[in-house]
Amino acid sequence: MxxxxxxxxxxxxxxxxxxxxxxxxxxxxxxxxxxxxxxxxxxxxxxxxxxxxxxxxxxxxLPKGIVVVKTVQEEAPWRPWSYAFPQTMRFIAADVANSAKNKLDPNLVLVDLYFFERRSMAKRVPQIVDCIQGARADFTQSFSASPDPTIPSAPTWYPLEEDDLLLKALCDAQT
Structure with a gap:
């Protein structure tokens, strides 16, 4: 800056x-x-x-194998031209090349998502994507793929749209 x-x-x-x-x-x-x-x-x-x-x-x-899966365009009153031409101020990229299938359940794929924002440092967030259910969850050391909510380490799954670019990039690449 x-x-x-x-x-x-x-x-x-x-x-x-x-x-x-x-x-x-x-x-x-x-x-x-x-x-x-x-x-x-x-x-x-x-x-x-x-x-x-x-x-x-x-x-x-971005290195080869990292795919942009979402962009966020913004408009602001202090940038009046952005109403006519919105600016991409943030985007999410997935490291598809280094993603890995789970050995016990090949429908689960571990991937690193990178969050980029204008004038900010990129953030890396590991995620688990379920290609069959079309959902994602945060990956932690205590991650358990069990969907049973009574288990303390059960993840919170967030549904993804059927045409979500993350699903397409990961699940098509893994098949």
Whole structure:
């Protein structure tokens, strides 16, 4: 984020420089207010471009075998352009290449999900996906595949839609 701030300042300096060049070419007849307007516009444009390029840049850095399974687009009043062009600010990726079937129940697949958010560190969350039931559960050291809720270590299963990209990526890859 520090380098992004530095780049934004330099974008402003570049915009101001263009306005100063215009004033020099017009023999100082161009209005003085062009300098801060060009500087502000350059900084704002740089920030907007960075917001929209973030998702594409992050996904290009993902290693082979990691698949994006969900994206979240957001709109905000302080970014009025986002109502016309929503921005992808968060996404979830699954490490399909390193997923593993359970040896006792091959319908269960262990996978790492990575949660990415703009200006935040990625978070890794291990999950168990049941390909037959179409559900997922958090994986812990005391995980028990038993669906019996009376067992203290029984997981909470969250149903997934039939066309969920996580199910398609994992269960199609495992068959």
């Amino acid at each position: 520090f380098w992004e701030l530095i780049a934004t300042v330099f974008a402003g300096i570049g915009g101001a420089g263009i306005a100063l060049l215009l004033r020099k070419l017009t023999k100082q007849t161009a209005p003085k207010w062009l300098v801060p307007v060009f500087a502000g516009t350059a900084m704002l444009g740089f920030q907007i471009q960075g917001e929209y390029d973030w998702y594409d840049h992050q996904t290009s850095l």
